[in-house]
Amino acid sequence: MAAGYLEILRARHAARLLAGTLVGRLPNATAAIAVVLFVRAEGGGYSLAGALAAVYGVANAVGQPVLGRLVDLHGQPRVQLPAALASALAMAVFAFTGLDPLPPAYVAVGAAGLFTPPLEGGLRALWPSVLRREDQVHTAYAMDAIAQEVMFTVGPLLVTLCVSLWSAGAALLVLNVLGVLGALSVVVSAPSRAWRSAPREAxxxxxxxxxxxxxxxxxxxxxxxxxxxxxxxxxxxxxxxxxxxxxxxxxxxxxxxxxxxxxxxxxxxxxxxxxxxxxxxxxxxxxxxxxxxxxxxxxxxxxxxxxxxxxxxxxxxxxxxxxxxxxxxxxxxxxxxxxxxxxxxxxxxxxxxxxxxxxxxxxxxxxxxxxxxxxxxxxxxxxxxxxxxxxxxxxxxxxxxxxxxxxxxxxxxxxxxxx
Missing domain, CATH: 1.20.1250.20 (MFS general substrate transporter like domains)
Known part of the structure; x- marks a missing residue:
């Protein structure tokens, strides 16, 4: 079983792209729990925490296909990295300004969700250029699904660790800095820079x-x-x-x-x-x-x-x-x-x-x-x-x-x- 996965990871750029994508997606994977803990630390109730987390989720659901289309049109580096920076900046505004007043908090959280880069879809678009055999790409898809489960297990633990060591606000900042670094690692790689979508009909x-x-x-x-x-x-x-x-x-x-x-x-x-x-x-x-x-x-x-x-x-x-x-x-x-x-x-x-x-x-x-x-x-x-x-x-x-x-x-x- 391990041999097939090791073959994928030995391919040039494969391990870097997978790791960079997982790290880049940490802010998205941990957003709900990080926002809830931050709101509670700021004295807000669970209703407010749930509302802010819901705003992030809805904005993220809207932004992913829109940004995905932009990636197909303009390439990965020109969309993924600016989106990651915009999302991290919005979450930093939320962390520094807190809940008072509330409207900017909602706007900041919504912007963070809206500009979350579509790294997940981008990675799957890259696999065929990194792995030359169709069976390897299918194995990579399975490995990708497995890695998601690991990330959604480790991510919340990382949030609680940051909160216990520093604060809930610091956890938001640390996770989003890591997210930008992960996105940067992906978009400066040769496959990401060289990738172009196939011709498309408008x-x-x-x-x-x-x-x-x-x-x-x-x-x-x-x-x-x-x-x-x-x-x-x-x-x-x-x-x-x-x-x-x-x-x-x-x-x-x-x-x-x-x-x-x-x-x-x-x-x-x-x-x-x-x-x-x-x-x-x-x-x-x-x-x-x-x-x-x-x-x-x-x-x-x-x-x-x-x-x-x-x-x-x-x-x-x-x-x-x-x-x-x-x-x-x-x-x-x-x-x-x-x-x-x-x-x-x-x-x-x-x-x-x-x-x-x-x-x-x-x-x-x-x-x-x-x-x-x-x-x-x-x-x-x-x-x-x-x-x-x-x-x-x-x-x-x-x-x-x-x-x-x-x-x-x-x-x-x-x-x-x-x-």
Whole structure:
């Protein structure tokens, strides 16, 4: 298993790009907890903290596809680094001015989310230029999904460490300085500087004119809902079975399950079309959410939560391949950014839906939400099976036309997106 990942990391620039992207995304991955801790340290309540975190999340969801399109049009260095600097500057304003007055605080947090650079989509656009074989790119997508789980585990620990050593304001500053350094490491690299998007047809919908991509985004909206609802439903369960420590173990188990599943998935090459494989993975994901409703003792519940996460990273990695196949030519960064945005919005909707469900029916009904969301995601993929079908093998692509899913060469490996 390790051999495949080591082969990827030995490729020139691969380790640097992966590490730089992860460090560059730290401010985004830790924004919610960092903002909440800062607001509490400034004397604000949880309602205000939640409102500011929500403003950041909404602005981030809006900014990612917009900045992704700009990257496709103008290249990575000219967009990623200025965006990282603008986001860090806005968060620094928030850290120095605090909560009084409130309107500038909202503006600063919103600007920080809006200008968060689309490093995640940018990295996936770079993999084909760094790794010359399609199977290596697919392994890199899986490794990317695994690294996300590690980052979302380590990130909150880093926030709490900074808060304990210095202050909540210092944590905001340190994380955003690290984010700028990570983005800088990426954009000064040779692959990032040389990368150019494939020629694109001017169209206001951009990547969203691909029917296959729209279906994928619809499915992952519900997968995001499932994940967001688990984080809410786990709170009352933990309150009845040991408190915050149990909640921490449940969240860690969810990440650990995804880490293990992604590691196994990325260690081999899978036959067949990824569209069919995604349906199987989402079906398994939905099935593994159902046992959470049993709500056994804490130890067994941690094991069930780990099981619920096993197929998450493989599904995400498979989705990366499908995005690459279905994104119209010249929109690859924007398309990946739309996937990030949709998943984030889905998680936010899931937390919003699970709250009233838990209040009305308790934790057990809260754990029914991820199973239902997973089932709807599978239904979307099955119902739109023809739309998601792989492009025809022998289709002819006109030199001046868009390389869209209905006319793209099979498989749609993004060699055209290389410099």
């Amino acid at each position: 169209h206001w919908l951009g990547a969203l004119r691909s029917p296959g991509l729209l279906v994928l985004l619809g499915a992952f909206l519900f997968i995001g809902m499932a994940l967001g609802s688990i984080t809410v439903a786990s709170v009352p369960y933990a309150d009845d079975h040991g408190g915050d420590a149990v909640y921490g173990w449940l969240m860690a188990a969810l990440g650990l399950g995804a880490l293990l599943g992604g590691s196994v998935y990325g260690a081999r090459t899978w036959p067949g079309a990824p569209e069919r494989r995604l349906r199987v993975l989402v079906a398994l994901l939905a099935v593994c959410y159902l046992p959470l409703m049993l709500m056994p003792g804490a130890v067994a519940m941690v094991a069930l939560t780990a099981l619920a996460g096993v197929f998450l990273a493989p599904a995400i990695a498979c989705a990366f391949v499908i995005v690459d196949r279905h994104a119209p030519s010249g929109t690859v960064t924007e398309a990946f950014s739309w996937l990030v945005t949709t998943f984030t919005v889905g998680a936010s909707v899931g937390t919003g839906v699970a709250g009233p469900v838990v209040e009305g029916g308790g934790a057990q009904w809260g754990f029914a939400v991820p199973g239902a969301a997973g089932a709807v995601s599978l239904l979307v993929l099955v119902a739109a099976g023809r739309v998601m079908a792989a492009p025809a093998v022998h289709a002819v692509v006109a030199g001046s036309s868009e390389n869209d899913p209905n006319r793209a060469v099979e498989p749609r490996f993004s060699s055209g997106d290389r410099a």
